[in-house]
Amino acid sequence: MPREFRPGREGREWRAARAAVLVPGVTCAWPDCPHPGVPLDLDLPRSDPWSATVDHHVELVDGGHPTDPANLAPMHRTCNQAKENRRRSKARLTPPKTRPATRLRPRRPSPSGEPPVL
Numbered sequence: 001m002p003r004e005f006r007p008g009r010e011g012r013e014w015r016a017a018r019a020a021v022l023v024p025g026v027t028c029a030w031p032d033c034p035h036p037g038v039p040l041d042l043d044l045p046r047s048d049p050w051s052a053t054v055d056h057h058v059e060l061v062d063g064g065h066p067t068d069p070a071n072l073a074p075m076h077r078t079c080n081q082a083k084e085n086r087r088r089s090k091a092r093l094t095p096p097k098t099r100p101a102t103r104l105r106p107r108r109p110s111p112s113g114e115p116p117v118l
Contacts, residue, residue, distance in 0.1 A: 017067040018054050021074050029055070029073035030083055040074055049078045059087070 040052040055075045058064030
């Protein structure tokens with residue numbers, strides 16, 4: 001079964017955008033990074049928690065452009081995951097947007113005068 005194509009994370013355009021963001025000497029863009037100002041190690045394997053990744057400022061699910069350089073930022077894998085976890089927990093804490101409950105009309109009494117059967 002062929003793998004599903006994920007726009008913004010695969011292909012020639014994505015590799016070019018990623019290479020433009022992950023240049024030698026770049027630092028993590030997350031404000032809560034435990035290693036601020038330390039350049040990202042671009043030689044670490046992808047499985048390493050401190051490997052370099054590219055984050056989308058405006059998430060793709062929120063309408064962010066997948067390869068626009070203005071929407072991309074360099075981050076450690078750990079920082080990127082922490083940012084996503086914070087985003088998800090914030091989404092869980094936000095009450096869902098629902099329609100206001102409609103009032104149900106009370107049932108009319110039966111013609112015989114007995115209370116309505118629920």
